Amino acid sequence: SAVISQKPSRDICQRGTSLTIQCQVDSQVTMMFWYRQQPGQSLTLIATANQGSEATYESGFVIDKFPISRPNLTFSTLTVSNMSPEDSSIYLCSVRGWSQRYNEQFFGPGTRLTVL
Amino acid sequence: DAKTTQPTSMDCAEGRAANLPCNHSTISGNEYVYWYRQIHSQGPQYIIHGLKNNETNEMASLIITEDRKSSTLILPHATLRDTAVYYCIVRVKTYSNTGKLIFGQGTTLQVKP
Numbered sequence: 001s002a003v004i005s006q007k008p009s010r011d012i013c014q015r016g017t018s019l020t021i022q023c024q025v026d027s028q029v030t031m032m033f034w035y036r037q038q039p040g041q042s043l044t045l046i047a048t049a050n051q052g053s054e055a056t057y058e059s060g061f062v063i064d065k066f067p068i069s070r071p072n073l074t075f076s077t078l079t080v081s082n083m084s085p086e087d088s089s090i091y092l093c094s095v096r097g098w099s100q101r102y103n104e105q106f107f108g109p110g111t112r113l114t115v116l
Numbered sequence: 117d118a119k120t121t122q123p124t125s126m127d128c129a130e131g132r133a134a135n136l137p138c139n140h141s142t143i144s145g146n147e148y149v150y151w152y153r154q155i156h157s158q159g160p161q162y163i164i165h166g167l168k169n170n171e172t173n174e175m176a177s178l179i180i181t182e183d184r185k186s187s188t189l190i191l192p193h194a195t196l197r198d199t200a201v202y203y204c205i206v207r208v209k210t211y212s213n214t215g216k217l218i219f220g221q222g223t224t225l226q227v228k229p
Contacts, residue, residue, distance in 0.1 A: 001162070031214070042203070043160065043219040092159050094217075103148070105217055107159035 001101065002027055004108035006093055012114045013083055020079045021111045023093030028073035030097025034066070037090040037110070046091075049076040083115045120204045125224040128198075134191040136223055138204030141185040148207045149180060150217065151189045153200040160203065160219075163189065194227045201225075 003026040013019050023032065032049040047055040047068055055068035070076040080087050093108040121139040128134040140149065148167055152160040164171055164178045166187075171178045177190040191198055203222040208215035 004159075033216070035219075042201075042221050045216055045218060048216070090157075094159075103165065104162050105150075106162060109159050110157075 002095055002106045006108045006111050010112040018081045020077050021091055023076045025074045025095050029095040032076045033094040034078045035092040085115045088115045120220050122204050122223045127226050128194045130227055130229050134194040136189040136202050139186045140206050143184050143206055149187050150205045152203045155200045196227050199227045
């Protein structure tokens with residue numbers, strides 16, 4: 001499967017600050033996604049990261065709060081801006097369109113964020 | 117995308133087959149059925165997917181009913197390491213491979229010794 005790495009793996013941040021999470025894939029993929037998993041909950045899709053254009057956000061998520069970049073076919077970043085304790089979650093990068101397993105979607109290990 | 121319904125939790129004895137049901141009665145003809153699992157604190161792991169035919173791989177089998185309104189994931193010989201939350205998801209099949217995976221609450225499978 002595609003190998004996905006995320007940095008940082010975890011962080012503890014202060015209220016009002018911002019954190020940028022990086023997602024790196026070991027091969028080119030067509031689709032990249034960002035998900036959030038709040039404590040004890042299922043995964044919620046934040047946005048689809050489109051290469052060379054603005055991300056497509058799901059209802060309830062806005063670009064000012066979660067700016068996303070995708071400069072190429074192997075890399076994306078998610079920024080959590082002006083953080084509050086409610087942003088404490090695991091943030092997961094996900095990819096689809098890996099050439100050898102085109103319809104399968106893979107997930108990274110996640111970034112565990114705690115906001116104090 | 118069609119909505120799925122799964123039991124909240126299930127138990128299975130170690131070494132026995134685990135059969136996890138999923139209802140997707142509003143599924144369209146161009147929607148895949150995907151199964152993922154999430155072991156505590158890890159990213160979801162892809163298990164299997166299918167459109168209308170039954171599928172089998174090294175991890176599991178996927179049985180889709182003829183009307184496609186429900187499916188069953190079968191883990192043939194469950195082990196303690198199969199204890200996880202299992203998610204059944206439908207995704208629209210498009211030419212450009214777009215379409216989102218939307219997760220529900222899943223089934224918590226507890227494999228017991």
